[in-house]
Structures are given as C-alpha cells and as structure tokens.
Amino acid sequence: MSLPSQTGPLRLSSFVTTDLAGITRGRSLPESAVAEQLASGCGWVPANSALTPQDIIADDNPWGSHGDLRLLPDPASRVRLEQGPDPLAPAFDYFHGDLVETDGRPWPVCPRSLLRAEILRYRELGLQVTAAFEHEFTLLGLASAPTAAFSLQAQRAAGAFPGWLMSALEQVGAEPEMFLPEYGRLQYEVTCRPTQGVAAADRAVNVREITREIARQSGLSSCFSPLRAPGEVTNGVHLHLSLQRLDGTPVFYDDSRANSLAELAEHWAAGVLRHLPALCALTAPTAVSYLRLKPHHWSAAYACLGLRNREAALRICPVVSLGGKPLARQFNLEFRPMDATASPHLAMAAVLIAGRLGMQERLPLGAVTDVDPDSLGAEERARRGIEALPGSLEEALRLLADDRLLREQLPPALLDTYFAMKRQELALTRDLTDEEVCQRYASLY
Numbered sequence: 001m002s003l004p005s006q007t008g009p010l011r012l013s014s015f016v017t018t019d020l021a022g023i024t025r026g027r028s029l030p031e032s033a034v035a036e037q038l039a040s041g042c043g044w045v046p047a048n049s050a051l052t053p054q055d056i057i058a059d060d061n062p063w064g065s066h067g068d069l070r071l072l073p074d075p076a077s078r079v080r081l082e083q084g085p086d087p088l089a090p091a092f093d094y095f096h097g098d099l100v101e102t103d104g105r106p107w108p109v110c111p112r113s114l115l116r117a118e119i120l121r122y123r124e125l126g127l128q129v130t131a132a133f134e135h136e137f138t139l140l141g142l143a144s145a146p147t148a149a150f151s152l153q154a155q156r157a158a159g160a161f162p163g164w165l166m167s168a169l170e171q172v173g174a175e176p177e178m179f180l181p182e183y184g185r186l187q188y189e190v191t192c193r194p195t196q197g198v199a200a201a202d203r204a205v206n207v208r209e210i211t212r213e214i215a216r217q218s219g220l221s222s223c224f225s226p227l228r229a230p231g232e233v234t235n236g237v238h239l240h241l242s243l244q245r246l247d248g249t250p251v252f253y254d255d256s257r258a259n260s261l262a263e264l265a266e267h268w269a270a271g272v273l274r275h276l277p278a279l280c281a282l283t284a285p286t287a288v289s290y291l292r293l294k295p296h297h298w299s300a301a302y303a304c305l306g307l308r309n310r311e312a313a314l315r316i317c318p319v320v321s322l323g324g325k326p327l328a329r330q331f332n333l334e335f336r337p338m339d340a341t342a343s344p345h346l347a348m349a350a351v352l353i354a355g356r357l358g359m360q361e362r363l364p365l366g367a368v369t370d371v372d373p374d375s376l377g378a379e380e381r382a383r384r385g386i387e388a389l390p391g392s393l394e395e396a397l398r399l400l401a402d403d404r405l406l407r408e409q410l411p412p413a414l415l416d417t418y419f420a421m422k423r424q425e426l427a428l429t430r431d432l433t434d435e436e437v438c439q440r441y442a443s444l445y
Helices: 031-037 046-050 111-124 152-157 161-171 198-217 263-283 287-291 344-361 378-384 393-402 412-429 434-444
Strands: 012-018 024-030 042-044 069-073 079-081 092-100 127-140 176-181 187-192 221-223 237-245 305-307 314-316 333-335
Touching: 012 031, 012 069, 012 111, 024 031, 024 042, 024 198, 046 412, 079 161, 079 198, 092 111, 092 198, 111 127, 111 198, 111 344, 127 198, 127 344, 152 176, 161 176, 161 187, 161 198, 187 198, 198 221, 198 344, 237 263, 237 344, 263 314, 263 333, 263 344, 263 393, 287 393, 287 412, 287 434, 393 412
Parallel strands: 012 092, 305 314
Antiparallel strands: 012 024, 042 069, 069 092, 079 092, 127 187, 127 221, 127 237, 176 187, 237 333, 314 333
C-alpha cells in the first residue's frame, strides 16, 4: 500500500470579495490549484450581494435563486501572511477578486468593479487618485486594561500585538506607518501609507482582516464597529484623498489661495459637500453609524469643510514643513463620516463620484468653517450653506433615493440590491434599543 503524499493539512488560498455590507467573503482552494483557477475564478451567487450583516438574504432582492457569477481573482492583489504570533497557524493567503458574468463581463453590482471604473474616469480627465484609510478599533482580551488615553502605558498594555500587527502588515505589502493608542479605553488606531487607485480600498480590507488575524493568533479579539455601547468613544474610518496629474504632479495644493486649496480642489470638495448627506447612506450605512455621527464627537454631524477641524465632515489636513518634505505632495482632504460597517470600495467610489461631479460642473465652494458648526446656530449655518447630516439610516437612504445626480452615476442593479439589503437590515434592527444595536454590530464587525 502506498502512503499518501500529503501528511498534514493542505495549504489553502482564498478568492474573496468585500461585499455591499463591508464583509469579506470568499471560497478557498488548495494552493496548488491557484494557477489553474486564476483565469476562471470560482463560482458565486448573485443573491449573495443582498446578504445583510446578519447573514440574511433580503427577501425582495432582484436576483432570487436565479443566476451564476464568477469571483475572478486579481493576481496583483494577493495577500500572503506567512508568520504571525502563533507558529502553528496556517499561512493566511487570499486574492481580492471582482464579480463577473460567466463570460467575464463586469457584473454591475460588484463594488470593486465600480471603483475601478471610477478610477478610469478620473484617468480620462488626466487625473490619478491617491488614497489611504485610517482605522480605529477596539482590542479586547488584554491581560491588563489600559487607562490613560494616548499613553505609553496603553501602548505597552497591548503587549506584543502592535509589533506583530506591524510586522504582518509589512509582510503583506500594506506599508504600515504607525500604531497608536487612541482616546477611548481599549481603542487603538493603525495607519498605512497611501497608495493609488483600487489598491487603496484593497489595503483598507487588508488592514481589517490582518488585524483580526493577528488578534486571533494572539488570543485576543478586535472590534471595528462604530460603537460598542452607548456613551463610549466611537471607532471611525477616515478616508484621505488627493489627486495628481498622470505624471504625478499634485493638483490639490495652491498656497496662493484660501486654505491652500487649488481651484480644482475647491470644485472637488464642493461636489462632495453637495452630495454628502446622501453619501452617508453608503459611508455610514448601519443603524449604529448614526449613534456615532453626532455633534461634539469629532466624527462629523454637518456637511462642511474646515482647516484642521475635526468636527468638519471634510477636513483640510495639515502639511508639515519640518524635514524639508514637499508641501504639495502632503496636501490631502480627509472624509470623516465613514466607519468600518461600510464597503471600502463602494464608499471610496461614491466619494470620488461626488467629487468628479463637482469638478465637471465647476461648483463653487461654500459650507466652510473653522469652528464647530454646531456652535454657529441654525441661521448662520443656513447662511453658509452648512447642512446637517442625516440622523438615521432611514433618513440617509431616503436622501440617497432623492439625490438624482448621484443615483444616475451608480448602476441601477447595484442600487436595487443595496436598497433591498438595507430595508431588510432595518427591519432586523428597528425594534432594538440603542444598547442592543451596539451589541449586535459589535458582534458582527
């Protein structure tokens, strides 16, 4: 009798998609079969895109039981983590993929394909997009709970986790910059260098999944939900964006103009601000999101732009002259009303669409303030054109449905699927208390 050639577990690789609910799902196959499957991917089901975060397929989704797709991996997007804190853990290996028809045509409900198409529209305008997502999360299971915000002791209380996380992010090419204790108890933040195009949203997914993996291997757990309990400090996601000419020349910065915003940047910001209340349905897309988007939370409650103003939904970030770094290359705008219940690809695409509309229509910039907009009073906010962000997911979805210009830029099939999924999600959470909503999403994200 011949002995089997494989005496241990097979090495597996996964093809994944991060769906409309911001959850990364996929299928795994033996690593030895990857090369053979790269060109054809693996099977997928259209109705999967109507899955709520609670893993219930929306009853009124457009697809029902009909249809078949392929999850087609992008070879350039491979993530491979060989070594973490648990020496017995298998390699963590996956490819980001696009959802396509069985003949390879793009499927209109795929958020990654939507983002790629928008990046191409920018290139047609002679522009390239550079972006970075900053993530805040809660780290649970530490032997000693940190106390003082931003403190060295809070950093040290995390033990070897920060070093392993930064090592893992380096291994997968995410270019980590900084790990820091945040304001909230048990709250931390990790930042990575910006990168171009679709890879920026892929990197956001990688940060989330690698953080979860390293926490799991360390006997800990991580929570990216916006709010774990009423009254706690919230977890946000901040999207930093800048534009360059195709030769790499920055176009957002002009130190001869107000707030150093070049004319193109003003038009882009004006577009984002005009559509921002509707954008919240895609960037702050769950019931728990609106327990975070309140005044005085440094999370944004009004559609306005401000210089270094953390109560502004769109923030002009500081540039640093120390060290002789070029100012124009540092200059970026930060979109703040976002959290980790959003799909990074869908959220980034929607923000870029709004900015592009502003550039194409040459919208004038208003709604600027360098003070807390909640302190201005209703009449002054109205005079400046500062609009309140929605106070609930129901309101945000209604604003998205009413924003014709933004909706026309999104595939109808994607919108139909998204609205169906969100209607189902609202039905699942409508009767919950704030505390129950927090608990529900803390268990999911």
